[in-house]
Amino acid sequence: MSPRLKDNLKFIGGLCAVGLTFIMVSALMIGDITERGKSKVDEGIPGAFPVVVRVEDKAQIVWGDDLNQYLKDHPNYSLLIPEHQTDKFQSKIKSNIRGAQSPPNFDKFSGLPWDASFTVQTIAPGKQAFKVYATWDDDWMNVGWYQATDKEIFPQYHTKYFGPGLAFTHLPFAAMITAALWVIVPRLIRRFRRKFATTP
Numbered sequence: 001m002s003p004r005l006k007d008n009l010k011f012i013g014g015l016c017a018v019g020l021t022f023i024m025v026s027a028l029m030i031g032d033i034t035e036r037g038k039s040k041v042d043e044g045i046p047g048a049f050p051v052v053v054r055v056e057d058k059a060q061i062v063w064g065d066d067l068n069q070y071l072k073d074h075p076n077y078s079l080l081i082p083e084h085q086t087d088k089f090q091s092k093i094k095s096n097i098r099g100a101q102s103p104p105n106f107d108k109f110s111g112l113p114w115d116a117s118f119t120v121q122t123i124a125p126g127k128q129a130f131k132v133y134a135t136w137d138d139d140w141m142n143v144g145w146y147q148a149t150d151k152e153i154f155p156q157y158h159t160k161y162f163g164p165g166l167a168f169t170h171l172p173f174a175a176m177i178t179a180a181l182w183v184i185v186p187r188l189i190r191r192f193r194r195k196f197a198t199t200p
Helices: 003-031 064-073 086-094 163-169 171-198
Strands: 050-055 058-063 115-124 127-135 140-148 153-162
Touching: 003 171, 050 064, 050 086, 050 115, 050 127, 050 140, 058 064, 058 086, 086 115
Parallel strands: none
Antiparallel strands: 050 058, 115 127, 127 140, 140 153
16 A cells, blocks of 8 residues: 555544534434423413324424414313324324425414424323424424323423524534544543553
């Protein structure tokens, strides 16, 4: 192998390593923003707050500003998901999103979410805790946390932010952290190598 080819391979390998580090740092920073960015719901349900409502064998996402009217129109509703049937109702939610329609429905004002999913945990007899992700646009992140009984909801936290905006707020910091790691870590490694090499 020629020296030039070796140098090229080293350069490509180093570039890939830096890129991988940047991706990992970015994922760690952005991946936790949903939890860190949530705010407590103190007064009323926010308009974009997503709620899972079950009516008999069907389930759908209802936005906070439509919730009261929807519940009045469907008095046989339930805010609970039967135990061991989470996957079943998760599939029903997924079947009722605009992004899954063929062709996709881009009407943001249709009342249906573009994408949606939820997790649920029974925390007491007749009471469950929900984390519901639902967005009207794939550029937006919108998550609601709440507890519910069969007929009553107790909102806890909500977060909503513009996803592409993270490129301006978080990626520059990720780039600086990556650069710092690749400057500091090699120096520390060389220092330890010299230290142990000179140790009798």
